[in-house]
Amino acid sequence: DVKVTQSSRYLVKRTGEKVFLECVQDMDHENMFWYRQDPGLGLRLIYFSYDVKMKEKGDIPEGYSVSREKKERFSLILESASTNQTSMYLCATRTGGLYEQYFGPGTRLTVT
Amino acid sequence: GQSLEQPSEVTAVEGAIVQINCTYQTSGFYGLSWYQQHDGGAPTFLSYNALDGLEETGRFSSFLSRSDSYGYLLLQELQMKDSASYFCAVRRGGYQKVTFGTGTKLQVIP
Numbered sequence: 119d120v121k122v123t124q125s126s127r128y129l130v131k132r133t134g135e136k137v138f139l140e141c142v143q144d145m146d147h148e149n150m151f152w153y154r155q156d157p158g159l160g161l162r163l164i165y166f167s168y169d170v171k172m173k174e175k176g177d178i179p180e181g182y183s184v185s186r187e188k189k190e191r192f193s194l195i196l197e198s199a200s201t202n203q204t205s206m207y208l209c210a211t212r213t214g215g216l217y218e219q220y221f222g223p224g225t226r227l228t229v230t
Numbered sequence: 231g232q233s234l235e236q237p238s239e240v241t242a243v244e245g246a247i248v249q250i251n252c253t254y255q256t257s258g259f260y261g262l263s264w265y266q267q268h269d270g271g272a273p274t275f276l277s278y279n280a281l282d283g284l285e286e287t288g289r290f291s292s293f294l295s296r297s298d299s300y301g302y303l304l305l306q307e308l309q310m311k312d313s314a315s316y317f318c319a320v321r322r323g324g325y326q327k328v329t330f331g332t333g334t335k336l337q338v339i340p
Binding site for chain 2: 151158161162176177208218222
């Protein structure tokens, strides 16, 4: 079974702080994704990575950056957290050529 | 741009059949997926349609009509555990990108 883990289940940060959310997968998948989920808006793609050190912007990349130094690890960085980044953040992985995405349990981030 | 429309809420009776519709507007369409998410849980993959027609997996079936930019998820013999949110998602040009709908909250009642 694919296992996708996220560093924290719940996180509370202050406005202006730098925030790191980490995602680790154990299935050697090439592709990794970061989404945020908000009520009424569904899941929105922030960034994705198709290989180590490779990344592409999703639909809402503003205010975020990512890092993928190792294949199994994909980090989402909020350079200066703001209250409108309070959300559920979901990491997902997918192996190349297939369509099924495997999601982690999510991190509920609150920025105060 | 890309957009997907699905009903926000559906209520159905245990043992019955329910259909959740999804219409989409996107460029470079590759396929339509469905995911289930229970409250507090992560989305889990249900099905994928790349070609027109019906795909069946147990109690769940998914249909796609590319010419109508329309698909649906059919749940048969509803069980209480099927109460969850269901998301359609289009895989679009660029291969890697997936856009999700806003989700349909299904409530199964006795």
